Amino acid sequence: MVANFLRAPMNEKKVLKLKAEIHILKDQCKGCGFCIHYCPKKVLEESDEINARGVHPPRVVDEKNCILCSFCTAVCPDFAIFVRGKQCMDGC
Amino acid sequence: MVANFLRAPMNEKKVLKLKAEIHILKDQCKGCGFCIHYCPKKVLEESDEINARGVHPPRVVDEKNCILCSFCTAVCPDFAIFVRGKQCMDGC
Amino acid sequence: MRIEIRFAGFGGQGIIKSGIMTAMAACIYGGKHAVQTQSYGPESRGGACKSEVVISYSEIDFPKITEPDILVLMSQHAYNEYAEDVKKGGTIILDPDMIPNEKKLEGVKIFRVPATRIAEELGRTIVANVVMLGALTAITGVVDKEALKEAIKANVPKGTEELNLKAFERGYEYGKKLVEG
Amino acid sequence: MRIEIRFAGFGGQGIIKSGIMTAMAACIYGGKHAVQTQSYGPESRGGACKSEVVISYSEIDFPKITEPDILVLMSQHAYNEYAEDVKKGGTIILDPDMIPNEKKLEGVKIFRVPATRIAEELGRTIVANVVMLGALTAITGVVDKEALKEAIKANVPKGTEELNLKAFERGYEYGKKLVEG
Amino acid sequence: MGGDKAVLTGVHFMSGDIACAEGAIAAGCRFFAGYPITPATEIAEHMAARMPEVGGIYIQMEDEIASIAAVIGASYAGLKAMTATSGPGFSLMQENIGLAVMTEAPCVIVDVMRGGPSTGQPTLPGQQDVMQVKWGSHGDYEIIALAPSSVQEMFDFTVEAFNLAETYRVPTFVMADEIVAHMWERVVIPPPENIRIVNRKKPSVSRDDYMPFMPDDDLVPPMACFGEGYRFHATGLTHDERGYPRTQDSEVQTRLVQRLCDKIRKNADKIVRVEEVMLDDADVVVVAYGIVARSALSAVRRAREQGVKAGLLRLITLWPFPGKHVAKAAEKAKAIIVPEMNCGQIVREVERAAKTTPAYHVPKLGENPHTPMEIFAAIRRHG
Amino acid sequence: MGGDKAVLTGVHFMSGDIACAEGAIAAGCRFFAGYPITPATEIAEHMAARMPEVGGIYIQMEDEIASIAAVIGASYAGLKAMTATSGPGFSLMQENIGLAVMTEAPCVIVDVMRGGPSTGQPTLPGQQDVMQVKWGSHGDYEIIALAPSSVQEMFDFTVEAFNLAETYRVPTFVMADEIVAHMWERVVIPPPENIRIVNRKKPSVSRDDYMPFMPDDDLVPPMACFGEGYRFHATGLTHDERGYPRTQDSEVQTRLVQRLCDKIRKNADKIVRVEEVMLDDADVVVVAYGIVARSALSAVRRAREQGVKAGLLRLITLWPFPGKHVAKAAEKAKAIIVPEMNCGQIVREVERAAKTTPAYHVPKLGENPHTPMEIFAAIRRHG
Amino acid sequence: MAGAFEHPFAVYLRAAMIPHIWCSGCGNGVILNAFIHALDELRMDLDKFVVVSGIGCIGRTAGYTNVDSFHTTHGRAIPFATGVKLAKPELEVVVISGDGDLFAIGGNHFIHAARRNIGIKVICANNFNYGMTGGQVGPTTPLEALTTTTPYGNVEHPFNLVHLATASGATYVARWTTLHVRMLTMSIKKLLQRKGFSFIEVVSPCPEIYGRRNNMRTGLEMMEWFRKASVIANFSDPAKAEITPEKIVVGEFVDIEKPTYEQLLYGKIAKIVKKE
Amino acid sequence: MAGAFEHPFAVYLRAAMIPHIWCSGCGNGVILNAFIHALDELRMDLDKFVVVSGIGCIGRTAGYTNVDSFHTTHGRAIPFATGVKLAKPELEVVVISGDGDLFAIGGNHFIHAARRNIGIKVICANNFNYGMTGGQVGPTTPLEALTTTTPYGNVEHPFNLVHLATASGATYVARWTTLHVRMLTMSIKKLLQRKGFSFIEVVSPCPEIYGRRNNMRTGLEMMEWFRKASVIANFSDPAKAEITPEKIVVGEFVDIEKPTYEQLLYGKIAKIVKKE
């Protein structure tokens, strides 16, 4: 599989945690707001910036809140956002 | 109504009876046999005659048995048979 | 030499097949050139129907019939339509049971073959056309008898070959008698 | 006299309407001959889009533009595509917020009207095109101011006339200032 | 019904598509069935808004086949009816255009030509369906086709198309193109009394004597409509004058099909329209139509300015083809230039009519028609 | 698959429709999609029986539009594919014939012509779709069309049609008529090794380098098929060499459409076929095709017998039109006679090519083609 | 015109077109008979009555009925009828055509007219194949049946027409066989009295073309199949209205009210015209 | 080709065709996203995969997916796909197209492919109107909705597509909205794993063209409608699967097994070829 949409492994007791890496391909964004609106953790918000398409792409408010549900990735009509889980030790 | 498909008036007390008049338009007949086969009283049968279309049209075996149900009229695909009720006194 | 034959009757009588078998006999089994064309109406059964055959020693350009040498007629309608088309001195073979009303025709040889009746005797009205083919062969000699028998075998439904060949022979005999008077 | 004007931007900016209103103003309310033609892509919104107007005192045969006298440009893409087409000595009016990257152009009068920003100030980005029309009128005088106002009233959705006229005036003033330096 | 609202007398600034719709309404059209397609959609959209105002019917069908079938139905029910489409939809309509021809259903079909073949360039113009309109359906037939060059003509020719359709009981075509259709220009709509309107001939005989396909001397049969008590039959099969099928009869076929062709061919002189500009002494004749005719006019004027004896023969009716006019112009000319937004279509008819005078085709595809300079260059080259 | 059963080598007595089906199978056709229609139905029926024997697909679709669409799909999936129809169905196919042209899908379409227009005379012949086959779809394009005169040619020309379709990636048409289709005659089917078979060019480059619409010098692009790993795109929109839509670009449109026309026009000398009989010294030239060519041959022979210098130019390819051959024949001739089973179609092309030599059309509708006498009379009249 | 033959229904027929082209034992004549019977009983105004047919054996019906009538191209009876009905809503417009015409090439028009609830009435003769062209497989041909284009047995699942009509939005849906002449006549009367899009499927013998290839050589044999297999199940689930060799589910399936297209449309028009 | 942008799905897309033509907030991109997601999760063999679309906004999908793909004429995606599937049954053939394309002009092909149970998979973007041509009424437009050709409100009853698909014979039928991206992806995976004719309707926002005229000016507003109105009712009666302003019934409705056309056909062929 090319993509790597893992849900946060809630029930793993040990060591590692997944840290969210939210990638926003700003100039691909058409500003629909789906990702912002439907993020369960309100991780995203509209930025002030105007991109090549004349809209305000999302920006990350607080990556730490991200639960890696990938809903933003899945609902984006323009392939302008995706989330990767990066393994790291608790607290990193 | 142009046609005159009356059912025998079973419940009329008085005087008149309906006598069946079975009209067969021989040269219209294509010989499918529907009228003969589905006559509930077996009033019709195949004749020996060959008509203009090269088939044996039906002929009446016994008009008296006809109950004027008009099924033959209704089922004939070629408008080649119809029945009229003629009023007459009992026994005529 | 160009011989033009028209078969006519109504749908369901095997008129078109008659033409095909005759042409095939002349061509494949008879070594001549032959072509069959046809014409029929919108009715699946019972409509006017004709089948035309041209037989020739040389290649056939025009495949249709202008003046038939031979007419094989199997319905009153066909008779009314075509009887007068026949070439002077030509031949008409007809089924008199299907054609109750004949008119006077001059300068034409007429042969009456009760093909439908003969076919009925054989148990299957459907082979009336093959009876006619037998008579045609006997009366006109336009195709070789054995060739036509081959064509019949190649064209009738499997299992009915014998019946058809019998019908052919009956027609052939009947035709023979007519010619020989 | 034949004046050729091209409006260009992307779908949703009211580019086509701008052309129609300008041509209508020149023709119906201005007594000249005018024709508007257009070109757009498969995108419902956001695709490249242009609108061309020819104004003339005499009848207009060829309705398309070969060398525009005036360009009104509202997107970077439009700028890239068309900026160099303008006639020597011609005029370009552009929205600098939409066109961050300008190249060097010689022998052309360039006017920068932040129409989208002005429209945003008025509360509706959608009227940016009308702001541009105001500037166009002030800068080029190619159509009569009152005529264009009539055309605007006739073409905008009922209930938005006032907003649009305000946008027009704002553009007009802005343009005026630019010309008067 | 809706009389006042039907003719919007006055001066307007309109697009060609809207002018076409208004022309139809002014001509009495009260039924529109269509299916959206660029660049004809605005005709449908305008009809959707306007039809109810004049008590007429707008229906959007499931496809173009259904649209033309519904139009024929409405025509037989007595309404003036029309549809509008572009290439792909026009191709789909071909079978039932043949039905309209065969049953002599008056109706108007607008084809706003875009770039083809196939889906092609939906928002760009073309003149690529001008042979299709004559030959697109199977069987022999003749139709009438007009080619507007301006928004005003989108109005005028649509009115005219209805008149011709009603006069000759034949589907009549307005062969527009994307430019003319989407272009906005001034349109003057005259008062109703100044608009000539023709309605189909009605039968003057009783039901028993009525033969729906028995022509008058002009080869056109009077037309009863459904619900008028004539109880007649019509079929796309070959039929006799009563409208009854005669599928085996060569004579009936010959009589019918020949008449269907002849009612146009023999009336061609009455139907054909051209515009002749400076043809009298023309050495080089430009034959053009539709949007290209405007460039051609410009080019011819420029040529004259430069001393080249050029003239313009503008085809207003594409079909019947104005062969006589071409032949006449060709007689005196050294060369004929035929600029078209296609790879060579009407030029073939021009060649046929022009005999030995050479005809040079100037093709053009894509967004723009020929510029006047391009046509002028061709005039120069061959003049 | 089914190699032995595919070519029925030997002497047969067959109808034209059956011969056509056998020709297709011999040519390698392994996909047939159709919809029944007189007088082409027997092709479908024979295919239904024969396809499974050779491992091919027969499917009866819901209509003719679906049939041609499925044929294009099968062609893109790599099979040789065909459909067969008559006028009404042919009209319905026009839009997607344009798609086949635009996407350069090799396929064969048989039109068994019956009497039109519209439903017309379903069981009688005609030659009324010979212009439609060239012009029936919107947009500019060129196709190839063959006209068989005999049952043998129904076999031969169907094979040839597949070869041409595969060579030029163009829909290729067999324009038969009811007589040729329903007529029974002798047919000789050669052994497989004596039947010339052409298959489409395949790409010789890798997936990354493959451009599905990049032509070779012959103007024809090699064709990858679905499932071969090229992962390419095709569209009925105007497209560039990669197959990507370019709906706003005039240059791409010009390049594409001009090439689609030119790959036939510029190869016309290779494609065109005629039969010339006694043309060398002919004063009167009969131009004929299909079933009528047989009558014409007879008439020409008769004329020669009577001392009239007549000759026959039989058109085997109707399209591209053998204009050069006509022009050459016309040069020396006093008159050209064009007998057709229509109201005047190919005669127009003849006129165009013949320039000043007059061309006389001899129309004929209904059951029978012209008799040799009728054509002979025309030769006499104008000879 | 009437009186060319003396059947009481002669006035409903075009004498010059009779005899009809249909084969001996063909059900089409039975359907025409029942249709006229219904007209007659309802005393319909024949001057305001239009019959439209497509192409096919049963498609000849339009030519036989002595009212305004039109014989369209193959498959286009419904959109033609739609044009007539909308242009003159006061006309009663009935489409009588075949299963091939209405559901193969014409299927799209059927589902859309039903969806829109155009007030036209559709009677379909389902004879399991294309009769006119000589018996090819059609959208109603049973699995494994033999036809001229399924010489090895049919591999296409057939439509359940009453289910399809219901799912498309028809407001009256019934199925009968030609043996059910009484019910059929009653049903046609209802069909003619409904306002909305109404549909009757008539299962009908085609002995010469379909029957012959499938072991039923005569109309009678096919009628006997209908007699033995038919089960009347009024207002049962259309999804279960099967037609198999063993069972033919007949009856009325849908009879509901819903505003018609022309009611809604003319309603809008009336409002708009008034507003001016 | 990939890497022109760095989204993990880039390899599934034709970089030169991206950005797609769709408006901001259009649901088509969501559907494409879910589709690729399903492909990705199933690790489909992309060399044996064909996407076919008709004409319309969503019809551009074929051009965006980096597999063998074909963009047919309007309405003809299904018969084209039928040709491909029968010619090479080993290919996975998916049709992705619009409600107008598949159910207006193309409606007949849909019901026939479903009836025959051709093993092609159909995903329909239902955006309640014709987007590409600027927002005309279509076969799914709700009653009284405003579109460019219903300026006084729509008078046509819309189709219930899941009911129609079921009645036509589809073996897998589901409906989701673009908000149900998870369920949609799961459903597309099922669709790709089924053998028979399978169908998913995706209710999808067209804010620019449809929404704007009907009080939902953005994609978000339309998504909010979906959120509020949707009711999941798996395997409930398709006849009752309504779409109204208040209620959008979503879920899986049919999931059955039935021999496919190509199974039956190739079965016959195998027998016949062997017999020789």
Ligand SMILES: Cc1ncc(C[n+]2csc(CCOP(=O)(O)OP(=O)(O)O)c2C)c(N)n1
């Ligand atoms: C466009 C078109 N395609 C095909 C035909 C040929 N055709 C005539 S009738 C018919 C089928 C009729 O079947 P059905 O509707 O079931 O009626 P039936 O003949 O069985 O009564 C066909 C395919 C045609 N006339 N037009």
Ligand SMILES: Cc1ncc(C[n+]2csc(CCOP(=O)(O)OP(=O)(O)O)c2C)c(N)n1
């Ligand atoms: C034969 C034909 N008719 C009409 C059109 C014009 N057309 C293009 S797309 C379209 C409608 C598309 O609607 P839908 O399938 O719902 O897709 P959407 O654009 O809404 O995604 C139409 C009518 C065409 N291309 N071809």
Ligand code: SF4
């Ligand atoms: S992955 Fe989920 S939680 Fe994280 S930003 Fe996206 S939608 Fe929000």
Ligand code: SF4
């Ligand atoms: S969902 Fe995608 S297009 Fe929409 S705002 Fe977020 S990143 Fe932009």
Ligand code: SF4
């Ligand atoms: S072929 Fe069948 S449907 Fe046609 S008339 Fe004969 S029995 Fe009836």
Ligand code: SF4
């Ligand atoms: S018009 Fe509608 S369907 Fe088309 S791209 Fe825009 S929002 Fe999407």
